Amino acid sequence: MADSASGMAVSDECKIRFQELKTKTSHSSIVFKIDESLRAVAVERLGKPEESYDDFAASLPADDCRYAVFLYFDSVGKSTIFFFSWSPDTSRVRTKMIYASTKDRFKKELDGIQVVLEATDPSEMSFDIVKDRAL
Template identity: 35%
Template sequence: MSRSGVTVSSECVTAFEELKLRKSHQYIVYALGNNDTEIVIEAKGEPNERTSETNVLTANYEEFVKVLPPKDCRWIIYDFAYKEGDSEIVKNKIVFISWSPDNAPIRSKMTYSSSKDALRRAFNGVAAEIQGTDSSEVSYEALKDKVAKK
């Protein structure tokens, strides 16, 4: 349970484990449900093609960014695929994204912020955490810079 009294549904953890171990999803979008008392799954993305082509990796990610609500907060677990330098080897890191756009309602920002730790603690194996308030902070290149440093 978080400081805000929000709980994490068991399906949230199960879906995360499936993403992490079976690569069954590319991403999972979490939201507040049940009158803001529980964190639930809002959407799941199909797994990306496992390919070494950078343009495919960035195109898949750009499609994902379009599902982020422009005026409300969310949390996302993303199985982020990238290449370092001239390498043809595709690496994957699990990233936790806290999406809180500038024009989201203050109450939503406060509730999501105070509830984040409950969700984050439920996930073992997250390589990086990103706070995004606009699309530039969650761009493919911004995430790649963050995960490549780990």
């Protein structure tokens, strides 16, 4: 496990699942959670390949922070890997600080991210925004 600036480790499973998303498209998305008791970022949820963007967005908690990646395909089949830093206004301040201090180091562990979006409410990560930002 690699350590981040906040002292949070990044589990090997995070990197393995991200590689699977990139190379095998065996997941449409991955949601990551910081487990404070383990002091590590871990995989919380793997999106099935047939799941939609709406399914992915609905999987993020309304009142807690998460990191997530989503594999977007445009109408001609070109893919873009999005990294989301989800930090809703209703989440605890301490949690927001931990996620903010861990984000850059965690992103570096996931080689291949193409677009980064930070969101504090669902409107900041609407599907229209994703389509507009896709490469």
